Amino acid sequence: MKTFRIGGVHPAENKLSAGKAIRVAELPKQAVFPLSQHIGAPAVPVVKKGDAVKVGTKIAEAGGFVSAAVFSSVSGKVNKIDNVVDASGYRKPAIFIDVEGDEWEDSIDRTPSLVRECRFSPEEIVAKIKDAGVVGMGGACFPTHVKLTPPPGCKAECVIINGVECEPYLTADHRLMLEKTEEILVGVSILMKAVKVDKAYIGIENNKPDAIRLMAEKASAYPGIEVVPLKVKYPQGGEKQLIDAIIRRQVPAPPAIPINVGAVVQNVGTAFAVYEAVQKNKPLFERVVTVTGKSLAEPSNFLARMGTPMSQLIDAAGGLPEDTGKVVGGGPMMGKALATVDVPVCKGSSGILVINEKEAKRTAPQPCIRCAKCVSVCPMGLEPYLLATCSAHGDWERVEHEMIMSCIECGSCQFTCPSHRPMLDYIRLGKGKVGGIIRARNAKK
Amino acid sequence: MVNKLIVSLSPHVHGGDSVQKNMYGVLIALVPALLVSFYMFGLGAAIVTLTSVAACVFFEWAITKFILKRERSTIMDGSAAVTGILLAFNLPSNIPLWIIVIGALVAIGVAKMTFGGLGCNPFNPALAGRIFLLISFPVQMTSWPVPGQLASYTDVETAATPLALMKQAVHGNADALNQLPGSFDLFLGNNPGCIGEISALALLLGLVYMLWKKIISWHIPVSILATVFVFAGLMHLANPEVYASPFAHLFTGGLMLGAIFMATDYVTSPMTHKGMVIYGVAIGFLTVVIRVFGSYPEGMSFAIFIMNAFTPLINTFCKPKRFGEVVKK
Numbered sequence: 001m002k003t004f005r006i007g008g009v010h011p012a013e014n015k016l017s018a019g020k021a022i023r024v025a026e027l028p029k030q031a032v033f034p035l036s037q038h039i040g041a042p043a044v045p046v047v048k049k050g051d052a053v054k055v056g057t058k059i060a061e062a063g064g065f066v067s068a069a070v071f072s073s074v075s076g077k078v079n080k081i082d083n084v085v086d087a088s089g090y091r092k093p094a095i096f097i098d099v100e101g102d103e104w105e106d107s108i109d110r111t112p113s114l115v116r117e118c119r120f121s122p123e124e125i126v127a128k129i130k131d132a133g134v135v136g137m138g139g140a141c142f143p144t145h146v147k148l149t150p151p152p153g154c155k156a157e158c159v160i161i162n163g164v165e166c167e168p169y170l171t172a173d174h175r176l177m178l179e180k181t182e183e184i185l186v187g188v189s190i191l192m193k194a195v196k197v198d199k200a201y202i203g204i205e206n207n208k209p210d211a212i213r214l215m216a217e218k219a220s221a222y223p224g225i226e227v228v229p230l231k232v233k234y235p236q237g238g239e240k241q242l243i244d245a246i247i248r249r250q251v252p253a254p255p256a257i258p259i260n261v262g263a264v265v266q267n268v269g270t271a272f273a274v275y276e277a278v279q280k281n282k283p284l285f286e287r288v289v290t291v292t293g294k295s296l297a298e299p300s301n302f303l304a305r306m307g308t309p310m311s312q313l314i315d316a317a318g319g320l321p322e323d324t325g326k327v328v329g330g331g332p333m334m335g336k337a338l339a340t341v342d343v344p345v346c347k348g349s350s351g352i353l354v355i356n357e358k359e360a361k362r363t364a365p366q367p368c369i370r371c372a373k374c375v376s377v378c379p380m381g382l383e384p385y386l387l388a389t390c391s392a393h394g395d396w397e398r399v400e401h402e403m404i405m406s407c408i409e410c411g412s413c414q415f416t417c418p419s420h421r422p423m424l425d426y427i428r429l430g431k432g433k434v435g436g437i438i439r440a441r442n443a444k445k
Numbered sequence: 446m447v448n449k450l451i452v453s454l455s456p457h458v459h460g461g462d463s464v465q466k467n468m469y470g471v472l473i474a475l476v477p478a479l480l481v482s483f484y485m486f487g488l489g490a491a492i493v494t495l496t497s498v499a500a501c502v503f504f505e506w507a508i509t510k511f512i513l514k515r516e517r518s519t520i521m522d523g524s525a526a527v528t529g530i531l532l533a534f535n536l537p538s539n540i541p542l543w544i545i546v547i548g549a550l551v552a553i554g555v556a557k558m559t560f561g562g563l564g565c566n567p568f569n570p571a572l573a574g575r576i577f578l579l580i581s582f583p584v585q586m587t588s589w590p591v592p593g594q595l596a597s598y599t600d601v602e603t604a605a606t607p608l609a610l611m612k613q614a615v616h617g618n619a620d621a622l623n624q625l626p627g628s629f630d631l632f633l634g635n636n637p638g639c640i641g642e643i644s645a646l647a648l649l650l651g652l653v654y655m656l657w658k659k660i661i662s663w664h665i666p667v668s669i670l671a672t673v674f675v676f677a678g679l680m681h682l683a684n685p686e687v688y689a690s691p692f693a694h695l696f697t698g699g700l701m702l703g704a705i706f707m708a709t710d711y712v713t714s715p716m717t718h719k720g721m722v723i724y725g726v727a728i729g730f731l732t733v734v735i736r737v738f739g740s741y742p743e744g745m746s747f748a749i750f751i752m753n754a755f756t757p758l759i760n761t762f763c764k765p766k767r768f769g770e771v772v773k774k
Contacts, residue, residue: 006768011458089452168458240768252769326451332458339452359458360451366464366522367564371711373462376662376718381767383716403767411456418462419564425454 001206003231004241005250007379009412011234011333013207017171017292017299022179024303025289025316027099031074031307032344033059034086034094038141040066045095051078056105056283059095062130068143068347069133070095073285073305075103087310087329087336087343094344097307108282114182115279118190125194125278132277133284133347137269138162138173138237139330141348144270148194150259156195157262160246161188161271163204163211164230164237167331170351172288173268175301177204177211180272185215185222187271190278195264198224201246202268205232234333235410239265241379253406269350289313289345293354295321304345310352311341325360328353333411366419374413374423380406384413388423391430396437399430405438407431464563467711468523470660474651475530475706481634481644482538487595489538490640496542498529500549508558524563528552531571534641534702535746536578539590539599544582548574568753569710572746579746589637604637607697608742611689615737622689631696641702648701661709664721669704670695672729680737688737700732703745713753720756720763728752 036042043060053059053072060070076099084094104110120128130145150156161184165173177184188200202219204212206229216227228246235241239258240251242265249261258265266274269287276282285306292299297318304313310329314320320327320341328335329343330351341352374384382403390398407427414424482490505525509515519525532552536545552574560566579586590601613621626636634644642648655661678691694700699707708714708728715724728748735744 006766009460011460250769253767256769326457328457333456335455335457337452337457339450355457362453363459367562369464369564369711370716371467372716375716375765379768381765383765385716406768415456415458415460416462418464418467420459424456428454
């Protein structure tokens with residue numbers, strides 16, 4: 001069975017909510033929409049205080065090419081435009097909407113029927129995806145239309161769909177593949193048409209045999225789409241690792257990107273969002289969110305409107321347990337710890353993980369014993385111990401030379417370290433510094 | 446509740462590995478060899494091993510507390526105990542107690558704690574202790590009890606080790622090689638030697654355990670053993686009268702102990718698989734060179750010690766294969 005070739009770890013899977021069908025979450029009383037839910041320039045508001053909006057109304061437009069529009073997920077009145085702390089922990093401008101009823105824009109096709117035929121040209125598809133504010137749903141939130149517009153000199157050869165969901169605990173993509181199988185496949189066909197290729201691979205780890213079986217069975221009716229079962233290994237859902245696992249090509253060090261080896265990678269959630277945007281005229285304003293944790297009463301998968309407070313979803317899953325020590329937005333390997341649960345669900349909110357107090361605390365680090373386990377597990381072939389030590393000493397020249405910018409921050413090194421050293425903390429520090437140095441150097445040229 | 450949330454950077458889970466688990470794993474892997482040593486050398490092996498472990502742990506505790514004045518003692522991490530057993534394994538079972546204590550002081554005090562303790566030492570502490578003793582007390586360090594004298598400690602009958610016989614052969618004693626025990630006896634460990642080095646079988650069991658538990662990777666031990674086998678084998682083919690068979694080389698002296706437990710010491714071995722292979726091949730090569738051409742019968746400890754010194758250099762030049770270096774097909 002296929003997998004990526006360098007490094008990797010096997011965290012306990014803990015997919016507690018894998019058997020739970022997607023439930024529709026209740027509407028919030030007030031929905032909050034940060035203007036920066038994606039990588040790139042913040043969106044620019046097109047509504048003002050007091051304006052009435054419907055479900056699917058554009059409330060902010062893209063602030064540049066690498067940016068994405070934001071749509072209201074509720075109907076009601078704009079209360080204010082103000083700063084809010086979002087899942088990233090930073091204060092960011094956001095649009096607050098008080099919810100009244102549930103009235104949708106007329107242009108949205110709300111029927112459950114599957115629309116298989118896509119009558120649009122590649123350019124029209126990309127335009128529709130852009131107009132619907134679709135971004136990568138795996139968590140990185142890179143605007144999808146940018147990925148579908150290869151830079152000059154690059155040509156897409158295949159589409160790779162990420163159904164790996166290698167983060168422990170998370171099951172949102174798994175449930176989506178089981179419950180929206182055909183919609184995802186139509187979405188994949190649309191993506192293939194958009195980048196003008198006739199081959200697509202859907203990579204799924206073999207801890208989800210039901211999803212592999214169902215997707216493979218239905219995919220036989222879609223020409224050019226192949227389901228590829230993958231050996232379970234973290235971080236297989238990393239874009240570069242997934243490309244390596246499926247088509248045996250390795251994306252060179254930054255600034256190279258996947259399109260340099262002919263691959264366009266999209267998440268299954270994105271494929272579904274593309275289907276809804278192109279075939280149903282439905283902009284991106286809701287998503288599947290896994291709410292999970294060992295001491296949570298009812299780990300669940302919710303279809304939640306954007307802007308819903310995470311605290312509301314946690315309450316719907318049984319409420320925050322007494323022994324809560326940490327709440328993570330995303331999965332345990334790469335997610336961000338939340339300072340408060342009163343943050344809105346955004347385009348990139350794949351999960352909410354509640355960790356108990358005992359597991360939330362870090363163990364005190366011991367000296368590095370140079371066991372080289374971090375080197376063996378690094379999926380990018382780096383030397384995490386060295387990058388961390390040199391970053392701690394502020395030797396930015398050395399860490400740049402040792403390719404710190406290739407680090408994908410997957411956390412495998414720290415996960416595996418017997419001395420519990422906070423390596424990734426230091427590597428992030430180094431990446432930030434070196435990134436700044438490189439930008440300054442490029443600006444001078 | 447909401448105000449008490451812990452905020453830290455990812456990853457938020459840990460694999461559960463720890464320094465203790467690795468060190469105790471090594472101790473478990475050393476148990477078969479320890480049992481063989483009790484079976485072969487009886488009381489002497491028990492006294493030497495206990496003294497060595499107790500002295501190493503004591504020196505680590507005392508130095509941490511009274512000289513470095515650190516609050517947290519590191520003796521529970523198991524590394525001092527591992528050093529203690531490895532040092533004992535490198536001593537004959539009739540060595541006087543006071544020599545063991547000196548060896549422990551050099552191992553823990555000089556080779557380990559002077560550099561800052563676990564993780565900072567450039568040389569393997571047990572090896573440093575052994576080499577110090579070998580050079581300082583050559584007589585006591587090279588009198589080898591004949592196995593089977595279970596109730597005695599210092600007053601034992603001694604004999605030449607197989608390695609000494611092999612050395613004599615190189616120096617022109619034509620009959621020496623014929624006095625060697627059979628390869629199978631050597632493999633089981635029924636011959637004079639240091640406490641822990643005699644039984645290749647027991648040490649290999651330890652290797653299998655450590656590989657299974659993923660405490661070490663195969664690169665260092667396999668490259669050392671393969672190099673010794675090939676190099677000694679070529680010499681044997683060239684002149685079987687003078688040069689012992691490669692099996693005799695593999696199963697005698699400290700080769701197995703060194704290749705499996707000493708050269709694989711985390712702190713003093715290279716960080717990349719490529720580096721580990723270079724390190725292993727060099728150790729294997731140097732061992733045979735010293736055994737055959739040097740003045741000492743055994744070259745394992747010197748070979749590892751020399752390559753310890755090269756580890757930083759190997760780390761500088763042997764980088765892992767970076768992602769993306771593979772040329773696209």
